[in-house]
């Protein structure tokens with residue numbers, strides 16, 4: 001796979017990474033988990049050059065990092081650029097969004113919490129350092145400079161090589177930069193969630209900061225997999241999201257339909273078009289599509305070779321806004 005770097009100073013990575021969240025968390029929770037297949041998918045990603053492997057301590061909680069740790073045991077660790085996150089506390093957020101917006105959920109950005117948490121992540125991941133340690137959310141009750149100072153201490157202690165932010169404003173990035181360099185920003189960006197294009201992505205590009213779009217396939221919707229809310233398992237987290245509600249989802253099918261049309265023209269799949277559009281947004285944009293399915297992984301890897309024409313990109317730029325907020 002083509003490679004890039006995590007911003008101007010960070011490590012080399014394949015231009016498309018792998019998000020591991022759905023392997024143990026958030027989606028399809030009633031389906032029996034097939035750990036062997038998930039581990040095979042992580043190995044397949046490394047074989048294909050999708051080296052950025054993204055997880056978080058809150059996914060599970062903890063089971064996702066443990067799974068990634070088992071996948072990286074036995075000589076795989078050095079092939080991966082391991083990225084994890086800290087700062088969302090799962091225990092008190094049973095009724096809130098388990099993967100995203102700060103909303104009513106519990107955040108913990110206290111320096112002592114961050115310093116203690118990385119040791120648990122390293123133990124679960126079976127490694128003595130992570131390549132990228134990300135602050136999952138800014139805790140409104142803790143000055144960002146203090147949380148970021150603790151993130152910087154994990155670098156000084158040799159426990160993290162680089163540190164990144166998630167779901168932040170350009171202003172918050174600037175405040176963090178005054179304390180320690182910001183290697184990456186991970187926020188939602190996809191054909192149906194474009195807020196980051198206004199200020200955050202341009203600022204990252206100007207500053208040589210990598211941008212890691214999460215949910216780059218619109219949580220699977222942009223691939224055309226779901227034509228009704230009934231296609232989602234009963235306890236799937238997406239059932240709670242505004243865009244997946246019955247009427248909104250019906251209206252949003254027009255977006256997935258246009259993506260499918262362009263995919264047919266381009267000789268690609270809808271997932272590949274969604275990812276190729278993201279790659280076209282800049283040289284240090286590294287989407288992290290999530291999958292636990294070998295054939296989807298291969299499909300997503302293929303997006304690195306899809307070249308969309310100017311006309312196709314323009315048509316994708318002009319897609320209508322979706323119905324329903326993202327959270």
Ligand SMILES: NC(=O)c1ccc[n+]([C@@H]2O[C@H](COP(=O)([O-])OP(=O)(O)OC[C@H]3O[C@@H](n4cnc5c(N)ncnc54)[C@H](OP(=O)(O)O)[C@@H]3O)[C@@H](O)[C@H]2O)c1
Nearest residue numbers: 019020021214215216217218219220271289290291292293
């Ligand atoms: N920083 C944050 O706050 C935050 C929030 C959310 C997510 N994330 C990160 O971003 C990663 C990706 O986001 P996401 O998992 O929410 O959404 P996503 O990547 O947009 O979509 C994942 C869904 O798409 C399906 N899928 C993947 N590739 C496909 C393909 N080629 N064809 C058809 N369906 C396909 C997956 O199916 P299967 O699972 O059935 O294979 C899964 O249901 C996560 O794993 C996590 O690491 C971060």
